[in-house]
Amino acid sequence: MPGRPDGHWIHHWDPEDRVFWARSGRRIARRNLWASIFAEHIGFSVWSLWAVLVLFMTPENGFHFSTEQKFLLVSTVSFVGAALRVPYTLAVPRFGGRTWTIASVAVLLIPTVMAAYLIQAPETPFWLFLLLGATAGLGGGNFASSMANISFFFPEREKGWALGLNAGGGNIGVATVQLVGLAVIALFTLDGGPLVPLVYVPLLVSAIWVSWRYMDNLGTARTAPTAYLAATRDRHFWIMSLLYVATFGSFIGFGFAFGLLLQSQFDRTPLEAASITFLGPALGSLLRPVGGGLADRFGGARITVGTFGAMAVAAAVILAAIENVSLPVFLAAFSVLFVLTGIGNGSTYKMIPAIYAAKAENLMNQGISREEAVARCNHRAGSVLGLIGAVGAVGGVGINLVFRESFAASGTATPAFAVFLVGYLVCAVVTWAVYVRAPRPQPSARPDETPARTPAETATP
Structure with a gap:
């Protein structure tokens, strides 16, 4: 039985032991998962807050920022969230998943309350809005720490489902905050902007309590900072980063940009834009666990290749x-694109632990003990998950910067979507070439670089 002699610290945890898992592990892991989903959901909502508040920044409310400035604002929020993902991942082994979740949610009270004040002050200089948006980016780091924490709790055979559910529950915060924005505009018109962040103050307090009450710290969750440097020397890190940039980067980038696109490309009013923008992120978030489940069943690489091909088609229709x-x-194709980003998020994220599970198996075949092989590869996988999560969020920054340059150069989003179409095709080819077709033997590989079987093989039960 897992002990908790130090409050909420658990010092024995072996989810791969089926007896342990059935007796107590599953129950504890799922309790932590549901609490983590709630906290991450609120963090994602705060991260996405300015994607909604820019809809209130209209000339009628005294704001005169250009479309390019608004895209720069949401890009800044996205960038800070991406940059914080590496230190947030490191914080889980250092402080414990429960402890860090409480702290990282509590600090979000600051940008949330400040946003409620500043959205009422159109005379505020643009640079100060950029600074405040950067503080809201703290919510983006919560994703990485939450995913790293949950990955330690679940066995390999259930990681796709658990990570997909955790990520999807967090991702849907993008849609939730947009629904809040829609309700505020519908009930209080554009004068109700301050109410959007104020809605999240009691929710943040609730997330702090839920984390304190239901989550645990794992004493066995250890990832040394040097593991991140080692991870960057692994070719799979760079390949999977590219794929995650195209899936999660597209999801978060489009989620931040959707309302602005409707206003700038199709001249929709704030109410008209807000009444639609929640749909795409909601679909993408809800389908992320499906992507993880499909990857568990059919293999992450196969699902990912098909997803990228379909994303290229959707971009062409747009x-x-x-x-x-x-x-x-436009709305129909964009909604399909959101669905595909959700499926791709789940399938690509499942590919990462599958790669390192195969490496652990190969190490055991070379005579290394199961415990040592699993520990070594799990630590490497945790490092890679955190780094790839950070790089993927940078993709969201790129999406909005591409939109900014596209509107600045041509006054339309056409060049941006042409770039995205080519990018999705490139990712489809890379996934097929590296992970779907039969890998070539590499007998000279060192033990820690043993080529893994493809995720398409390792993820199939």
Whole structure:
């Protein structure tokens, strides 16, 4: 039985032991998972707050910022959230998942209360809005620490489901805050902007209490900072980073940009934009666990290749919709693209632990003990998960910067979606070439670089 002699610290944890898992591990892991989802959800909502508040920054409310400035604002929020993901991942082994979740949620009270004040002050200089947006980016770091923490709790055979559910529950915070924005605009018009962040103050307090009451710290969760440097020498890190930039980067980037696109490309009012923007992020978030589940069943690489191909098709349809000024086609294709980003998020994230599970198996075949092989590869996988999560969030920054440059150069989003289409095709080819086709033997590889079987093989039960 896992002991908790130091309050909420657990010092024995072996989810791969099926007896341990059935007796007590599953119950404890799932309790931590549900609490983690709630806390991460609120963190994601705060991170996405300015994607909604920019809809209130209209000339009618005294704001005169350009479309390019607004895209720069949401890009800044996204960038800070991405940059914090590495230190946030490191914080879980250092302080414990429960302890860090409480602290990281509590600090979000500051940017949330400040946003409620500043959205009422249109005379505020733009640089101060950028600074405040950067503080809201703290919520983006919560994703990495939450995912790293939950990955320690679950056995390999259930990681796809657990990570997909945890990430999807957090990701849907993008849609939730947009629904809050829609309700505020509908009930209080554009004068109700301060109410959007104020809604999240009691929710943040609730998340702090839930984390304190239901979560645990794992004494066995250890990842040395040097493991991150080692991870960057692994070719799988760079390949999977590229794939996650294209899936999660697209999801968070489009989630931040959707309302601005409707206003700038199709001249929608704030109410019209807010009534639609929640749909895409909601679909993408809800489908992320499906992507993880499909990867568990059929293999992450196979699902990911198909997803990228479909994303390229959706981008092509969006280009046609912009060219023909067809809002219904644009909305339909964009919604499909959001769905595909969700599925791709789940399948690519599942590929990462699958790669390192295969490496652990190969190490055991070379005579290394099961405990040592699993520990070594789990620590490497945890490091890679955190780093890739950070790089993927940087993709969201890139999405919004591409939109900014696209509007600055041509006044339209057409060049941006052309870039995205090419990018998705490149990712499909890379995934197929590296992980789907039969790998070539590499007999000279060192034990810690033993080539893993493809995720398509390792993720199939």
